[in-house]
Amino acid sequence: MKPIRPLIEIDDARALIRQHFSERPVKKERVPLFEALGRYLAMDLNADQDMPPFDKSTVDGYAVNTSMLHRKLTSGENLSNGCPSLRLVGEVVMGTEVAIEEVDLEDSCIYIPTGGFLPKGFDAVVKLEEIEQKDGRICFENLMNQSGDKSMPVFQLQPGTNVIRKGEDVQAGDKIIKRGRRLTRYDLGVLGMLGFKEVEVIVPPSLSIATTGDELVDIDAPLSPGKIRDINGTVLAGIAREWGLGPVKLTRLEDTYEAVESYVKSEIDQCDILITSGGSSVGKKDYIPAVVQSLSDHGLLFHGMNIKPGKPIGVAAMKGKPVVLLPGNPVSTVVGFIVLVSELVNQFGFDIQHPFCYAELMETIGAEDGRTTYHMVRLTEGEEKMEAAPLRGKSGLITYIANADGYVVVPLETGEVKAGSRVKVFLL
Numbered sequence: 001m002k003p004i005r006p007l008i009e010i011d012d013a014r015a016l017i018r019q020h021f022s023e024r025p026v027k028k029e030r031v032p033l034f035e036a037l038g039r040y041l042a043m044d045l046n047a048d049q050d051m052p053p054f055d056k057s058t059v060d061g062y063a064v065n066t067s068m069l070h071r072k073l074t075s076g077e078n079l080s081n082g083c084p085s086l087r088l089v090g091e092v093v094m095g096t097e098v099a100i101e102e103v104d105l106e107d108s109c110i111y112i113p114t115g116g117f118l119p120k121g122f123d124a125v126v127k128l129e130e131i132e133q134k135d136g137r138i139c140f141e142n143l144m145n146q147s148g149d150k151s152m153p154v155f156q157l158q159p160g161t162n163v164i165r166k167g168e169d170v171q172a173g174d175k176i177i178k179r180g181r182r183l184t185r186y187d188l189g190v191l192g193m194l195g196f197k198e199v200e201v202i203v204p205p206s207l208s209i210a211t212t213g214d215e216l217v218d219i220d221a222p223l224s225p226g227k228i229r230d231i232n233g234t235v236l237a238g239i240a241r242e243w244g245l246g247p248v249k250l251t252r253l254e255d256t257y258e259a260v261e262s263y264v265k266s267e268i269d270q271c272d273i274l275i276t277s278g279g280s281s282v283g284k285k286d287y288i289p290a291v292v293q294s295l296s297d298h299g300l301l302f303h304g305m306n307i308k309p310g311k312p313i314g315v316a317a318m319k320g321k322p323v324v325l326l327p328g329n330p331v332s333t334v335v336g337f338i339v340l341v342s343e344l345v346n347q348f349g350f351d352i353q354h355p356f357c358y359a360e361l362m363e364t365i366g367a368e369d370g371r372t373t374y375h376m377v378r379l380t381e382g383e384e385k386m387e388a389a390p391l392r393g394k395s396g397l398i399t400y401i402a403n404a405d406g407y408v409v410v411p412l413e414t415g416e417v418k419a420g421s422r423v424k425v426f427l428l
């Protein structure tokens with residue numbers, strides 16, 4: 001049996017995926033905004049108007065014109081009632097625009113509640129608790145220097161104080177959310193603000209995942225010698241679900257050429273992406289590569305990646321659809337799914353994000369077997385920074401990844417990452 005060769009580098013594998021599956025035709029659907037959480041937006045969305053659509057107060061208080069008030073506070077004029085004051089000319093009613101006509105801005109202020117429409121000519125709001133009312137006038141003495149030195153006003157009021165400006169949230173024409181973005185609850189707020197009661201989202205690709213191996217039994221089956229429980233389908237379906245993909249159909253296949261062939265032949269018509277887990281290496285009963293090689297459009301685009309774990313990963317196109325061969329070792333299958341299936345799904349217009357943080361590596365780790373290595377780490381909060389402790393484990397041990405918070409990629413070029421380095425930890 002020949003070894004798996006040549007082993008392709010991760011960037012080349014991703015490039016081949018982009019080349020062969022670029023711009024997959026995607027189905028779109030309109031969903032009510034409240035059902036759009038976690039869905040991927042099907043088009044770029046632009047704001048068609050300024051939001052908020054008017055200047056509004058952020059406090060309960062008195063709307064003023066700052067330059068006029070400033071003049072009062074500094075000039076010492078108009079102290080008939082003993083303090084710098086403005087005439088109260090009216091009240092802003094919530095949800096309406098108050099038309100203030102022919103107001104003498106030099107000597108006017110107006111009561112305004114939080115959220116109220118700031119009338120024309122006024123540019124700031126003084127909080128209720130900072131004023132006093134005397135003889136129908138509003139006194140602003142509290143804005144003065146408490147030492148009593150009238151020549152040195154405290155007066156920190158500026159145009160825009162306690163005001164949200166028209167267009168401060170979004171401006172007409174702004175690109176607010178990009179196509180492919182997974183909508184967060186806060187995005188729903190932005191979309192709601194702009195009047196989108198429904199949004200167009202991408203229909204996620206359906207995944208058929210087959211696990212293979214005569215040693216595999218159902219999760220609820222008793223274990224006889226040599227048997228293990230089939231967990232990979234459940235784990236991969238979990239990642240798919242977290243990413244908002246699916247539906248996912250799980251099947252377990254016998255380790256025979258015929259079983260694999262008949263499954264792949266018929267299943268490719270039932271799904272958008274076909275994924276196998278196990279039987280992808282060079283063993284006597286590893287039939288998947290041979291079956292896919294013979295049934296696919298142009299043979300395997302590659303089989304064998306220079307990454308650890310995940311060496312026997314392969315990708316092919318069948319009837320134009322992607323077929324991904326993942327290894328059987330549980331951690332290898334997960335790493336393959338994360339690094340390659342995300343790239344594939346992005347060709348369907350999704351923008352799958354891989355969240356990360358930075359941390360200090362607590363022990364030196366190497367690129368094992370001369371392959372780019374995905375090393376599982378545990379994160380803890382150090383005194384000044386996050387600390388990443390490398391875990392010991394093997395790709396055949398599910399607890400190696402279950403006990404990890406993330407992984408660090410050890411690149412081939414350097415061959416190792418030294419203890420004390422600042423590393424990027426991709427969160428699991």
Ligand SMILES: Nc1nc2c(c(=O)[nH]1)N[C@H]1C(S)=C(S)[C@@H](COP(=O)(O)OP(=O)(O)OC[C@H]3O[C@@H](n4cnc5c(N)ncnc54)[C@H](O)[C@@H]3O)O[C@H]1N2
Pocket residue numbers: 003004211212213215216228229230231232233277278279280281282283286309310311312326327328329330332395396
């Ligand atoms: N002579 C060589 N042997 C192997 C090589 C190699 O290059 N030369 N590569 C090794 C690497 S690296 C990996 S990874 C594995 C992957 O092999 P397969 O994809 O053929 O996977 P299997 O042999 O079917 O399974 C491997 C391992 O994982 C267990 N497994 C499989 N499926 C599941 C499942 N659904 N749930 C739980 N556990 C599963 C299976 O029982 C095996 O223990 O090949 C190396 N060999």
Ligand code: MOO
Pocket residue numbers: 307308309310311312327329332395396
């Ligand atoms: O690549 Mo295998 O996935 O080393 O365990």
